[in-house]
Amino acid sequence: MAAIRQFVGIDKDPELIEAAKNGKCDVIEKLLKKSTSGSSLLTNLSSLLKVNINCVDREKDTPLHHAALNGHVGAVEILLRENANVNVVDSRGCNPLHLAAWKGNVEICRILLTSPHSQIQVNIQNCDGETPLHSAAQYGSTPTVKILLDFNADPTIRNLKDESPLDLAARYGRVDVVQCLMDRCPDLVQIPILIHSPLHLAAACGHRQIVEILLDKGFDVNTTTDEGTALHLAALYCKTELVKILLDRGIDCSLKNRDGKTVMEILTEQKNQSSYSEVISLITEHLNRVSQQENQEPSVYDTLVEQPTRPVPTPRLSLSPEPEARGSDTSVGETVSVHYAKIDKSNTDSIPARTIQEVKQERDSMAFQNIQPFQPPFHHQAPANTPVSRPMPTRRNGNSRQTESLYDPPMQLPPKMWRGAASTQNLSLEDTPPSPCETGRQQQGKYFEMSTNSPVSSPKSVRPVKP
8 A cells, every 4th residue: 555655656654754753743633634535435545645653764663753752742642642553663673662761751751651542561672682771771861760660660681781771870870870770679789790790880980979879789899700800890990999999898809800810910910010000009008908907806716715714723622720811811813712610619608598399390490481382361379378289280080091181171172182282281381380170160261260279179071081
C-alpha cells in the first residue's frame, strides 16, 4: 500500500514524520483524520490516502521516536491516542523510552509509562545491551532515573561491556545519580564484581565525591578485579587526592592484580618516574607508618606472659602460732600468713554454767533456724509456770505399721504416703513445742483443737488406718 501511494505521488508518511519531528500537532491531527464518507469508492480512496502512524524513515525511526527525542509532549500524546506502537525499535534497537531517557525528558517518560494506550517495556535492551536506565544514568538525569526506578527498572542489568547503570554514573561523575541509586538500591554494593567496579571507575577518573559515597554506603575498599584494587588505578593515573582517600580508608597495599604485582611494583616499572614521585612517596609513608604501629602494639602472647603476677603465699605446715608476731605494716609482695585468734581462759568466770541438756537444746534450735517447715495457723504460748516437756511426736497404732503424727493435720493422701507427709510437718520454730491435742475434734481450718490442760495423749484419728 505504501508503494502504491508512493508511486501515485500521494504518500503522506514523510509529511507525518516531519510534523512529529517539528511538533506540529495540527498537521498530525489532520493527517491522521479518518474519512467519514459512506461511498465505497471514496472509502477505498481514503484508505489509500490514510497515513501509516507507525511508518519509519531510513533509520527506522517512527513519528513517535522523533516526537519523544525532540521533546514534543503534545505530539506524543496525539500519537499515543491514535494507538502508535511504543515498542517499535529503530536501527540501534532503541524504543521511544530510550530516546526520552537519553534526553532526560521526564514528562515524556511519564507519559510513555503511564498512558493507558501504552504498554512499553521498561527493561528492553538495545543493540549495546543498554536499558533506558543506562541512558538516564550515563547522562545524569536524576529525575528520569527516579521515575524509571518507580516503574521497576532493573539497576543490575549490564550492557555488552559489563557495565551497570551505577558503573556508567560513576565513570562519568554523575554524583546525584550515584547517590540516588545507592539510596534506592543499597544492595548494589553486595553484587559480585568481575571486570570492574564503580569504585575502580570513579578512582581512575578522579571523582572524589563518588568514591566517598560508595565507601560510606559500605562498598568494600579492598575489592579486587583483574586490574587490582582501586589504588592500582588511582596510582597509575596519578590521582593523588584519591590515593590519599583510599590510604586513609585502610586499603591493603599488599593486594595484587592478575599479573601478581602490587601497586608499588607497578609504579616502579613505569618509565616516567618523576610523574609518580608524589604518589610513591605517599604510599611509602603509609607503609612505614603501618609498620611502626604494628611494632608498637603488644601481641596477645606478650599481654598474657609479661603481665606482673602477685606472689602466692606459702602454706603453713602447722596451726601453732608463729614465734614473732608480724606488724600491721607489711610491704607489698610479702607473704601474708593467717593469724588464729587465741581464747582467753582468764575471763571464764563470767560465762554461766549450763547443763548438757541445755547445750543440746540450744544446738537443736540453732540447727532448725533456717528450715521453713509447715506451720499451723495457730501458735499457742505455754504459761510460764508450765514445765517444759517434750511430747513424743509419733506413736504406733496397735498392731498396724502405720505411724501417726500428733501434729499432722488430716490430709487427703493415700495411706502409703502418710508417713512421708507427716515427717515434713512435725517441725516448729518455737522454743517450746506446741502441746498435744486434747481430742480429735477439728476446727474450721481442719486442724485439731489444742489444749494445755489435757494430759499427754494422742487424739483420735479421723483418717482411715491401714490394717
